[in-house]
Amino acid sequence: MISVWQALYQNKEFVNGVNLSQMITYTLLSSLIGSFSRSMIAYTMANQVRDGTVGNELVKPLSYKWLHVSQEIGSNLFFTLIITLPVMILMFILYGIDIPTGPLEFILFLVSVFLGLIMAWTLNFIFGIFAFWLKTPEYVSFFTFACMTLFAGSIVPLWFYPDWLRSIATALPFRFVTFEPMAIYLGQYSLTESFQIIFIQIVWCIALYAVEKLLWHGVQRHLVIQGG
Amino acid sequence: MAYIEVNDLVKDYKIYDKPKGFFNVAKSIFVRTYHTKRAVDHITFSIEQGEVVGYIGPNGAGKSTTIKMLSGILMPTEGQISVNGREPWKDRKQNSLHMGVVFGQRSQLFWDLPVEDTFDLFRKIYKVEEHKFKQNVEFYVELLDMKEFLHQPVRQLSLGQKMRANIAVALLHDPDIVYLDEPTIGLDVVAKNKIRNFIRTVNEEKHTTVILTTHDMDDIEIICKRLIMIDHGKKLYDGTLSDFKRSYKGESVVSIEFESDEEYVMPEGTYPFSILKRDGAKYLFRYDRDKTTPAEVAYLVSKNRPIVDMGMQETDIEYIVRSMYEGKAE
Amino acid sequence: MEYLSLYLEFYKIRLKSVAEYRGAFIMISITKALSYAADFLVTWMMISTFQTMGGWKAHEVMVLFGLNSASYALAGTFFYHITTYLSNQVKDGTFDEVLTKPLNPFLYLSTRYFSTGYFGTFSISLFIIIFSLISGHVAMDFGKIAYLIVTLLSGGLITGSIMIILSVPAFWMLENNGLRAIFFNNIRDFVQYPITIFGKVIQIFMTVVLPYAFVTFFPALFILGKQDYSIFPSWFMYLSPAVAIVLFVIAYRFWMYGLSRYESSGS
Numbered sequence: 001m002i003s004v005w006q007a008l009y010q011n012k013e014f015v016n017g018v019n020l021s022q023m024i025t026y027t028l029l030s031s032l033i034g035s036f037s038r039s040m041i042a043y044t045m046a047n048q049v050r051d052g053t054v055g056n057e058l059v060k061p062l063s064y065k066w067l068h069v070s071q072e073i074g075s076n077l078f079f080t081l082i083i084t085l086p087v088m089i090l091m092f093i094l095y096g097i098d099i100p101t102g103p104l105e106f107i108l109f110l111v112s113v114f115l116g117l118i119m120a121w122t123l124n125f126i127f128g129i130f131a132f133w134l135k136t137p138e139y140v141s142f143f144t145f146a147c148m149t150l151f152a153g154s155i156v157p158l159w160f161y162p163d164w165l166r167s168i169a170t171a172l173p174f175r176f177v178t179f180e181p182m183a184i185y186l187g188q189y190s191l192t193e194s195f196q197i198i199f200i201q202i203v204w205c206i207a208l209y210a211v212e213k214l215l216w217h218g219v220q221r222h223l224v225i226q227g228g
Numbered sequence: 229m230a231y232i233e234v235n236d237l238v239k240d241y242k243i244y245d246k247p248k249g250f251f252n253v254a255k256s257i258f259v260r261t262y263h264t265k266r267a268v269d270h271i272t273f274s275i276e277q278g279e280v281v282g283y284i285g286p287n288g289a290g291k292s293t294t295i296k297m298l299s300g301i302l303m304p305t306e307g308q309i310s311v312n313g314r315e316p317w318k319d320r321k322q323n324s325l326h327m328g329v330v331f332g333q334r335s336q337l338f339w340d341l342p343v344e345d346t347f348d349l350f351r352k353i354y355k356v357e358e359h360k361f362k363q364n365v366e367f368y369v370e371l372l373d374m375k376e377f378l379h380q381p382v383r384q385l386s387l388g389q390k391m392r393a394n395i396a397v398a399l400l401h402d403p404d405i406v407y408l409d410e411p412t413i414g415l416d417v418v419a420k421n422k423i424r425n426f427i428r429t430v431n432e433e434k435h436t437t438v439i440l441t442t443h444d445m446d447d448i449e450i451i452c453k454r455l456i457m458i459d460h461g462k463k464l465y466d467g468t469l470s471d472f473k474r475s476y477k478g479e480s481v482v483s484i485e486f487e488s489d490e491e492y493v494m495p496e497g498t499y500p501f502s503i504l505k506r507d508g509a510k511y512l513f514r515y516d517r518d519k520t521t522p523a524e525v526a527y528l529v530s531k532n533r534p535i536v537d538m539g540m541q542e543t544d545i546e547y548i549v550r551s552m553y554e555g556k557a558e
Numbered sequence: 559m560e561y562l563s564l565y566l567e568f569y570k571i572r573l574k575s576v577a578e579y580r581g582a583f584i585m586i587s588i589t590k591a592l593s594y595a596a597d598f599l600v601t602w603m604m605i606s607t608f609q610t611m612g613g614w615k616a617h618e619v620m621v622l623f624g625l626n627s628a629s630y631a632l633a634g635t636f637f638y639h640i641t642t643y644l645s646n647q648v649k650d651g652t653f654d655e656v657l658t659k660p661l662n663p664f665l666y667l668s669t670r671y672f673s674t675g676y677f678g679t680f681s682i683s684l685f686i687i688i689f690s691l692i693s694g695h696v697a698m699d700f701g702k703i704a705y706l707i708v709t710l711l712s713g714g715l716i717t718g719s720i721m722i723i724l725s726v727p728a729f730w731m732l733e734n735n736g737l738r739a740i741f742f743n744n745i746r747d748f749v750q751y752p753i754t755i756f757g758k759v760i761q762i763f764m765t766v767v768l769p770y771a772f773v774t775f776f777p778a779l780f781i782l783g784k785q786d787y788s789i790f791p792s793w794f795m796y797l798s799p800a801v802a803i804v805l806f807v808i809a810y811r812f813w814m815y816g817l818s819r820y821e822s823s824g825s
């Protein structure tokens with residue numbers, strides 16, 4: 001992907017207010033966030049509904065969500081440390097990355113990443129709940145993938161989007177997972193704007209959590225009626 | 229020359245060691261260590277066309293491995309196999325044209341297709357002539373009582389119905405030989421009997437050779453005339469069923485549970501029974517069926533100690549094989 | 559090839575079950591197409607914003623993108639089962655059933671389990687290619703259209719051959735998931751861009767070792783009338799069909815060799 005950006009930035013300095021070294025930083029750090037927020041939970045849930053094992057887990061005195069989320073955090077952490085991090089370090093040495101503008105920006109970035117990850121897991125769980133109803137794991141993972149590619153800006157940041165698509169992406173929560181934290185890191189926002197982003201993230205977290213609870217409640221009732 | 233000739237057959241499996249520890253895992257990417265396990269250990273037998281042979285032994289005795297070598301799935305480590313003059317492994321396609329297989333609960337049927345469509349497909353795979361195909365389908369549908377579910381997709385069938393369809397499919401092309409690996413496993417008595425009678429009839433009418441593995445002594449009793457028994461990869465017995473039963477007819481087992489779990493000591497004198505095994509307050513008594521009955525054993529035992537429960541222990545093959553093996557070791 | 563009609567029979571059966579689960583089939587086709595369309599849209603916008611990528615215009619890169627995913631869809635239709643489920647089948651013993659049939663095991667597996675799940679991917683890829691060619695006003699004549707079809711077939715065969723080769727470790731009870739993730743999913747992404755934007759080592763690797771460059775880059779040079787040959791001779795753009803056939807023969811032989819070393823599981 002870095003070669004791709006290098007090829008694109010041939011003979012160009014700034015495009016839409018962003019330069020090559022910022023883009024390299026964006027690519028490297030966003031794939032780090034990406035490997036942390038990776039989630040198969042929707043897929044797992046749909047499969048469990050299909051083969052009926054979901055019943056066994058629902059009777060356990062544990063939160064179904066936390067059971068799976070904590071498993072995934074564990075495996076993501078492992079994956080990140082063993083594979084992604086060494087590759088990243090190599091890349092940092094090869095290409096170098098931009099340092100955040102100041103310590104406060106860096107702290108804001110970390111807070112924003114943290115909130116972004118919470119949002120990512122909640123979103124994935126919500127997709128998983130849809131899998132409960134559809135009983136088909138395949139669509140859900142492809143659909144999640146499409147949403148993330150299109151609206152999260154994890155591969156191509158929203159700066160390079162045409163206006164119509166950017167306004168759609170702005171209305172949706174996906175951009176807060178990688179794009180917005182990275183924008184804070186790269187100093188694209190003033191401090192006030194950064195605080196605004198974090199505030200909106202918190203609002204989204206609460207809203208998504210409420211949606212999730214509501215849907216989950218519906219699923220449980222559904223399961224009780226259907227007998228699993 | 230007999231239809232099947234097996235001579236000094238050996239099969240070794242390589243079991244790859246599971247690496248432990250980070251260093252060994254890394255090493256295992258390049259060099260994998262393994263040990264060999266001998267599943268079949270110098271077995272020799274021959275089977276004539278038209279015979280029905282029960283191939284028995286406890287779990288892990290090497291039954292399936294033998295069948296897999298006979299059907300051409302596995303290559304023998306040592307020894308020779310000839311099935312109608314062919315080496316199954318080398319001449320896999322020709323060999324499989326003349327055989328039928330039913331592997332336990334593994335279905336060969338197409339999940340979404342009605343049974344009759346699967347029949348049609350197998351007609352094409354095995355290039356069965358039209359009139360022979362029709363004749364066979366009619367014959368099997370009648371004998372196995374399959375008319376009612378012939379048009380249903382396989383996924384809607386019960387276990388017993390699927391097994392019947394699987395057996396019919398394996399016999400559609402009139403194979404010389406059919407390998408049945410646990411054909412009655414998990415079925416109820418009615419379904420079992422249907423299948424047993426069917427196998428007998430097919431053998432009688434079509435002179436099909438049948439090799440059958442099973443854990444159910446009744447399967448053997450009803451279907452087979454000859455028995456080959458193996459354990460730990462070695463042949464323990466090869467002969468007629470009646471001879472086999474004669475040598476083991478005496479042995480039966482009854483289980484008795486005492487009120488307390490103090491040790492039970494056999495009283496002085498000779499009795500037609502003895503202690504086989506103890507598990508807490510529960511004892512297994514071996515008795516001679518010709519001389520006594522389970523009720524009498526229980527009565528004699530209960531004279532010295534109160535008992536709370538008794539039950540008949542089925543003399544299954546596992547047990548006979550075990551006792552035979554133990555007997556050999558003594 | 560006397561069995562050809564028989565193998566066609568297996569296709570018919572698969573299509574029958576598609577007809578039965580029509581709703582699911584349509585849904586999966588649409589969602590798969592959507593996820594590719596999203597990827598396509600984002601990449602297109604990215605290159606449009608920058609105007610060119612290493613001398614390639616957006617629509618030209620998108621032809622590469624389309625060729626890559628169309629080839630993947632074709633290969634997946636026939637070989638997805640082999641590359642993904644062979645190791646499972648070997649482990650749980652269901653592979654034995656394949657060997658009890660008087661059939662060629664390779665043809666039997668690829669036809670019996672041929673996948674209908676790539677219809678959406680293939681359609682959207684074809685749409686992307688045609689859309690990109692038209693929107694870029696690429697002059698097409700009969701020869702180019704014919705070569706485009708040949709390219710798709712060769713691309714499918716090259717991608718499929720690599721899938722087949724990567725499935726062989728399954729016969730030796732080895733996990734092939736990791737191999738597949740690296741050599742298939744990750745590396746294949748390179749050729750949706752012009753390989754000339756990467757270093758020479760990668761260019762040579764993608765041409766000689768894992769010849770994915772013949773799936774997209776070289777044939778696209780001919781179809782788009784470009785002369786971005788880099789260090790390679792210009793006739794490489796006609797080489798895709800030959801590469802496909804040679805690679806497939808190697809893959810098939812290797813698979814059969816793997817099969818000859820197959821040891822069924824003990825139970």
